[in-house]
Amino acid sequence: MSDSTNPHSFVAADVAILTIRDGALAVLLIKRANPPHQGKLALPGGFVEPDETVERAAARELFEETGIPKSASRLESIGVYSEPDRDPRRRVISVAFAALVPDPGESRAGGDAAATQWLPVDRALKEPLAFDHVDILGRAVEHARRQLEYTTDATAFCNPEFTIAELRRVYEIVWETKLDPGNFHRKVTRIEDFLRPTGETTTRDGGRPAALYTAGGLKRLPLPLSPGR
Amino acid sequence: MSDSTNPHSFVAADVAILTIRDGALAVLLIKRANPPHQGKLALPGGFVEPDETVERAAARELFEETGIPKSASRLESIGVYSEPDRDPRRRVISVAFAALVPDPGESRAGGDAAATQWLPVDRALKEPLAFDHVDILGRAVEHARRQLEYTTDATAFCNPEFTIAELRRVYEIVWETKLDPGNFHRKVTRIEDFLRPTGETTTRDGGRPAALYTAGGLKRLPLPLSPGR
DNA sequence: ACAAAAGTGTTTTAACTACACCCATGG
């Protein structure tokens, strides 16, 4: 670490809160009330306070906007955005996060609901988002797609108890593919500690009752779950 | 982005410069000349200047300490370290990078050579490094191990022209495994755009002349190159 | 009874492992 002139910055945490809604990957956006970029859509975010880490700042934003505690989601750092002029008023370095959450439904617990909305990501990416938030969102989506291959993060999109078909739909939507139900079932149930059966069943998806599962302790898949090959 | 009180910080870029030396994964460490942690070993790093991005700051550190330009290495962000008390004197948020570079040999181009040294990572991880640099180094090594599975980053450890066996040794050292030479050869040569044959051969590793290759344009492997399964 | 979704069995196909074997050089 060398000496330098005046190298201090504002550090912000911006969060792409992703969920699956109406059969599509969606992101929570807020309408900015103040300049810069007043009135534009933006990712939730805020400055990192002197006594908190960037992760805690991101978790705080997540909770404020959705009421979802960090423990019920997957929150991952996806990059640092530090172009000197990315904020027109002053130097702000942003640490970007992706949060994968279950669909919270129409209502949200906290935040000023009027100013927030869920938007399918393919539409959100065409919006003129504030700052470089289009870049951040793009990377968040890319990150989510890859994470599903190598980790158990897909379960973060599901309710605490879910069926294998619900989990499969997560993969199908995020990867934009069709997966064979039978082969998928075999594949995920064979992986040790990925899914923990509850013993309960449900018929909420119609047809034969499906076994319910919760996420097991596994975080990284021993073999990648491939989108297509 | 909400308003807040006094949320500005110093932002630093710290770089774990990794290479393969004497058959082991090694990291470049500097001996700190000034407090805090004076005299301790640390990763190269420095504050981000007002007109540069964190990536550029990391590339600058890399060049200053090794003389290696960013283009000849793989430089990747591996995380943000922001515990409020990680620097005892003031709030410093560090953006950590891993740089994968070919072995530069005994001499180094820039930097004050006396204060820098290469250390095998397993030894470095037992040293009392400054700040939270042990954590950063650990994550850098973990990152490198995973990157080798899914990307073509292994070529960054090799000289511009390398043989397939030299590439194989990179994998064997980083993954601490033995790989079958024949199967490895077939596997990597079959992947489109991974390796570009130069037409030249070398006998520098003994035995039958080996074809020389340069890195192709591919960045992500279509199928993971697995360490063991 | 029928539709719809869950879950299992079976055949085919592709990939990986292990290891034998040949090739081309230096000494």
Added chain:
DNA sequence: CCATGGGTGTAGTTAAAACACTTTTGT
């Protein structure tokens, strides 16, 4: 000629893809 590492051939094993088929519910 022999040692050394480069590279190819090949048989056996294993996993994945495709898809037919059985199971269990709601209506």
